[in-house]
Amino acid sequence: MQGVGATEEAGAGSGVTERQGAVLEQALRLLVDGGERALTTAGVARAANCSKESLYKWFGDRDGLLSAMIAFQASKVRTLDVSGEALDGARLRAHLVAFATDLLEVLAGDVSLALNRLAIGQASREGSRLGRLLEERGRRQIGRRAGALLEAGRNAGLLGFDDAEEAYGALYGLVVADWHLRMLLGEDPSGLKKNFGLRAERAVNAFLALYGRKG
Amino acid sequence: MQGVGATEEAGAGSGVTERQGAVLEQALRLLVDGGERALTTAGVARAANCSKESLYKWFGDRDGLLSAMIAFQASKVRTLDVSGEALDGARLRAHLVAFATDLLEVLAGDVSLALNRLAIGQASREGSRLGRLLEERGRRQIGRRAGALLEAGRNAGLLGFDDAEEAYGALYGLVVADWHLRMLLGEDPSGLKKNFGLRAERAVNAFLALYGRKG
DNA sequence: CTCCATCAGTACCGTACGGTACGGTTCGCA
DNA sequence: TGCGAACCGTACCGTACGGTACTGATGGAG
Numbered sequence: 001m002q003g004v005g006a007t008e009e010a011g012a013g014s015g016v017t018e019r020q021g022a023v024l025e026q027a028l029r030l031l032v033d034g035g036e037r038a039l040t041t042a043g044v045a046r047a048a049n050c051s052k053e054s055l056y057k058w059f060g061d062r063d064g065l066l067s068a069m070i071a072f073q074a075s076k077v078r079t080l081d082v083s084g085e086a087l088d089g090a091r092l093r094a095h096l097v098a099f100a101t102d103l104l105e106v107l108a109g110d111v112s113l114a115l116n117r118l119a120i121g122q123a124s125r126e127g128s129r130l131g132r133l134l135e136e137r138g139r140r141q142i143g144r145r146a147g148a149l150l151e152a153g154r155n156a157g158l159l160g161f162d163d164a165e166e167a168y169g170a171l172y173g174l175v176v177a178d179w180h181l182r183m184l185l186g187e188d189p190s191g192l193k194k195n196f197g198l199r200a201e202r203a204v205n206a207f208l209a210l211y212g213r214k215g
Numbered sequence: 216m217q218g219v220g221a222t223e224e225a226g227a228g229s230g231v232t233e234r235q236g237a238v239l240e241q242a243l244r245l246l247v248d249g250g251e252r253a254l255t256t257a258g259v260a261r262a263a264n265c266s267k268e269s270l271y272k273w274f275g276d277r278d279g280l281l282s283a284m285i286a287f288q289a290s291k292v293r294t295l296d297v298s299g300e301a302l303d304g305a306r307l308r309a310h311l312v313a314f315a316t317d318l319l320e321v322l323a324g325d326v327s328l329a330l331n332r333l334a335i336g337q338a339s340r341e342g343s344r345l346g347r348l349l350e351e352r353g354r355r356q357i358g359r360r361a362g363a364l365l366e367a368g369r370n371a372g373l374l375g376f377d378d379a380e381e382a383y384g385a386l387y388g389l390v391v392a393d394w395h396l397r398m399l400l401g402e403d404p405s406g407l408k409k410n411f412g413l414r415a416e417r418a419v420n421a422f423l424a425l426y427g428r429k430g
Numbered sequence: 431c432t433c434c435a436t437c438a439g440t441a442c443c444g445t446a447c448g449g450t451a452c453g454g455t456t457c458g459c460a
Numbered sequence: 461t462g463c464g465a466a467c468c469g470t471a472c473c474g475t476a477c478g479g480t481a482c483t484g485a486t487g488g489a490g
Contacts, residue, residue: 052439056478
């Protein structure tokens with residue numbers, strides 16, 4: 001179970017050995033069900049059956065651990081883009097709805113909420129390193145998928161817009177509105193999760209009413 | 216300068232003496248430019264020239280202080296509703312744009328961002344009391360103003376919708392999108408603030424395209 | 431078998447913070 | 461002038477946490 005030479009990489013390509021990945025997994029679990037207060041170095045060491053000294057050797061300090069947790073979690077998410085497919089109106093709509101539901105479910109996920117809370121809590125400190133990291137690894141990723149989808153729709157003559165960023169912003173806003181903030185503030189997500197399908201449907205309808213062509 | 220009988224109420228109707236209001240003001244200032252880490256009881260006492268003992272007498276404990284800060288800040292915001300006015304298309308649009316810019320500027324405000332960060336940071340702890348408080352005092356307030364405006368527009372035959380909550384969600388999403396989250400994560404608001412007017416304009420255009428009648 | 435690197439477990443240290451207690455001071459009031 | 465309430469300033473206490481140092485066990489390499 002222990003690492004063999006401190007050189008093996010886990011499946012994710014982020015310079016983390018298998019053992020360290022297991023430690024980060026435990027740290028994420030602690031963060032999810034205890035908040036930042038529960039994420040102490042001693043607690044992580046205890047939960048992961050490792051020593052504090054190893055934590056500091058591997059991640060430098062507590063901030064390094066937090067950054068590694070964000071990078072580790074982001075490295076587990078792979079967004080496959082569905083380019084090169086012949087699009088018609090129905091297919092585009094289906095892809096948009098799938099994107100919208102995926103977006104809602106990702107944002108409502110335990111780990112996502114916990115990491116966003118963590119980064120927001122640290123935002124006013126030290127120039128918001130974690131915030132930028134989270135934005136880079138998270139939003140940029142999902143934004144790319146949406147961007148590719150929108151571009152494909154425009155190339156197929158199904159969508160009309162000048163600024164892709166603006167169109168994406170409209171789609172995001174119609175889908176998410178203030179639900180993300182409400183969940184971050186602690187509102188029970190279980191009541192909201194049931195409506196994800198219907199919500200995604202309606203948001204896509206509105207988006208297509210704004211940006212759709214010959215539909 | 217000192218209170219005279221612990222019975223005087225400040226302008227806001229939230230059971231807070233003038234002296235206590237001044238203390239809360241200092242606490243908010245500390246929170247704004249130092250984050251939660253800077254909001255220590257000793258720091259508040261020092262900044263406000265009061266004793267820690269008084270803090271605990273007035274607010275119970277640290278959580279009571281935080282709650283009082285949120286209530287105090289919310290009590291300073293007064294949203295006047297502009298009902299009873301004869302609406303035409305241009306006036307409705309102007310009111311919507313004004314609401315949108317106000318919304319963006321409120322959300323981008325120093326104190327608002329700091330309080331939201333604070334509540335989000337505590338969300339996983341103790342059942343998110345602060346989160347619910349912030350939602351109650353903040354969102355509910357601005358939601359009422361928007362709701363009244365939308366209802367007035369519908370009554371004047373200028374807007375068409377079945378579910379007012381859904382229409383408000385669309386307006387909110389088109390106006391704010393992910394800007395609030397990005398600001399909460401620490402992105403520099405100065406670059407975003409310049410575009411508030413244009414952004415509000417475009418969002419209202421989109422909203423009217425979705426929900427407008429005979430426009 | 432021996433050497434060496436890694437790591438778990440623990441003890442330790444300094445500090446910072448929440449909360450409490452106490453002495454001294456101001457000020458209204460009789 | 462004396463009393464009492466509120467309050468400031470500060471000292472104090474317990475605790476929790478970040479970070480470091482030490483010990484002993486394991487396992488691979490020569």
